[in-house]
Amino acid sequence: MEVTFQFDWAAAFGSIPHLLPGIPWTLLISFGGLAIGFVIGIVFGLMRISPSRWLRLPAILYIEVFRGTPILVQVLFIFYGLPQLLGGPINALTAGIAAIAVNSGAYISEVVRGGVQSIERGQREASLSLGLSRTQAFRYVIWPQAFRRMIPPLGNQGIISIKDTSLFSVIGVGELVRQGQIYIATTFTALEVYLMVALLYLAITWSLSLLLRQLERRGLAGQ
């Protein structure tokens, strides 16, 4: 039996208009979630290095729980599980954003911790010796330097979170993969469509990489 397969270019390109509506959803979930995750990351990352154990312990617990469980389970828990507690449904978009937020927040906490701890002790000592308060030392000396060092790992996390949103097709949110699945259901052109889906993810993540490289280059002036 002879198997011949023709890659159907027309089907591949033809799918693009059907996939594009997924992009705003993918971007909204990723960047919405990451923005919240960044705030969570700063708060828990700083709690994690606090001298007070009552701040440190909850931060450790949060980080371990959300870094140590799969994001797919997290989103299923939020979308299907939480409504039982809350007594009302949560819409898929909210659940997706929340999952990215708590998941990336855990990783970003560690990025923040690593960034702040990487600043030499002498920077803080010099600041304090000049009469700056501990808060001022952090705000004007430690944080700006730490933030620069955090840009590459934050970029990493951004790219990971963008790809993670593809899992949310399972809760029916209309992001890229979901749009692809819907289209394939009527055309049966899985190879072509998933290839296009993959290329669209690549376009998003690559753009982000380029943007970050620019940011890093500008940020590094004066180092």
Next chain:
Amino acid sequence: MTKHESQPIVRMQKLNKHFGSLHVLKNIDLEVVPGEVVVIIGASGSGKSTLIRCINGLEEFQDGHIVVDGHSLVPHGKSAKALQRIRTEVGMVFQQFNLFPHLSVRDNITLAPLKVRGLERAQATQSAERLLDRVGIRDQADKYPSQLSGGQQQRVALARALAMEPRLMLFDEPTSALDPEMIGEVLDAMRELAREGMTMIIVTHEMGFAREVADRVIYIHQGEIAEEAPPERIFDDPQDERTRGFLARVLKH
């Protein structure tokens, strides 16, 4: 040269510090009067850096008492208010410079005057330019620390500390991280400062410099003040066996 009339600006009484089981400072008594230049010498690990770091609270101590310009420091770092005051009046220059790499030379110098003293930017900038001129690095204000040589960086660090108009300057091995050819320019700036009457406590291994600028030299041995005398006495006629041993080792080179 020596002005021993006035009230001491630093008074340490029975200062003791431990790092875990290590007794780093043992019953230190020390007084420094305004205008005096005190040089502290001793082997690595003898506690000399730790001693001056206690004065501005970068190290806590377990026992004893320090009064700096009327502000009292108590054991275990429980003197936050006094510490804040002391730090605005006591400048420090570190072995590793510790300039802020993300700020220009000018911003390194103006940061504390702007944020702590609340100066106007124009005033702070003007004073920064004057200080840079004074330490001999005009026209470098827009550069970043990494664009300067080690000697220049240390002079910026000196200017940064002086911008707070301190009443006392602490120097923690200010030339130990420098290439030999740059030591001179930093010592020159310090010499100039001493001439202008700044009160200085200097930890250094530069014995020639110590002999030249010090009003008094203190030799620390294993956390204790072993000997304390004018430089001629310490270097030419040390009384303590341990001082003799130390000087024999360092002056051989």
